[in-house]
Amino acid sequence: MAKISIRYPLVELLTGYLFVHLYLFIQYRQESPCLFAGYLALCCALIISTFVDLEFLIIPNEVTCVGIPVALVLSVLCPGLHHEPETLRSFSLSGIIRLDALIASLLGVLVGGGLVFFCSVVGKWVFRKEAMGFGDVKLMGMVGGMVGWKLAVAIFFVAPFFGLLMGIPVLLLKKKHLIPYGPFLSLATLLCILxxxxxxxxxNSYVQLFTVLFTGFHS
Known part of the structure; x- marks a missing residue:
């Protein structure tokens, strides 16, 4: 009889817990069920990416390359992902709700993926070796497409704290020099959503601050 890895029941339990937690989160905020569906899809993608990255040090294209267009489509079908009036998630550019949501999703893809890509290029130049894989770039592009550019920026800056908290002990105890970054991005994403x-x-405070500084500098 083949031995079943502990990973499988662990993934099942984690998935169930996150589903229930997200449902209660949406219910508490009295948000649209459509938003729950979007976060649920993202949660599934993050769980798959995390465990594959932990084992094989790759983030599968089957998740990210499908996830990015899915995020764009969901932004049109469920504009509340990016534009919910009278909330901090509001985004209005054209005045057409679904178009605004699509624009917000595209910005999220570009900003989320662009930030990680920039770090990857700089890291490779500084350390003379690959600092981040392109899988991380696509993962953050997918995340940004689902949560928008503002949360994508927040996730980008929160993830390193998880990296320090969990990565340093691994380096010290296991002497591993390659640590997958996808799990830290996933944890940061869940935290920033909740x-x-x-x-x-x-x-928003930082955007207002930079706007004031920029307009004051050019006045």
Whole structure:
């Protein structure tokens, strides 16, 4: 009889827990069920990416290359992902709700993926070796497409704290020099979704600050 790895029941339990937690989160905030579906899809993609990255040090294209267009389509079908009036998630550019949501999703893909790509290029130049794989770039592009550019920026800056918290002990105990970054991005994504009011408020404050500084500099 083949031995069943502990990983499989662990993944099942984690998936079930996150599904219930997200459902209660949406119910508590009295958000649209459509938003729950979007976060659920993202959660599934993050779980798959995390465990594959932990074992094989890759993030499968089957997740990210499918996830990015899915995020764009969901932004049109469920514009509340990016534009919910009278909330910190509001985004209005054209005045057409579904178009605004699509634009917000595209910005999320570009900003999320672009930030990680920039770090990858700089890291390779500084350390003379690959610092981040392109899988991380696509993963953050997918995440940004689902949560928007502001939360994508917040996730980008939160993820390194998980990296320090969990990566340093691994380096010290196991002497491993290659640590997958995808799990840290996934943890940061879940945290920023659950605490989105805080992080969106923080991002809005920074946007206002930079706007004032920029306009003051050019006045």
């Amino acid at each position: 605490l989105q009011d805080y992080f969106l408020g923080l991002m």
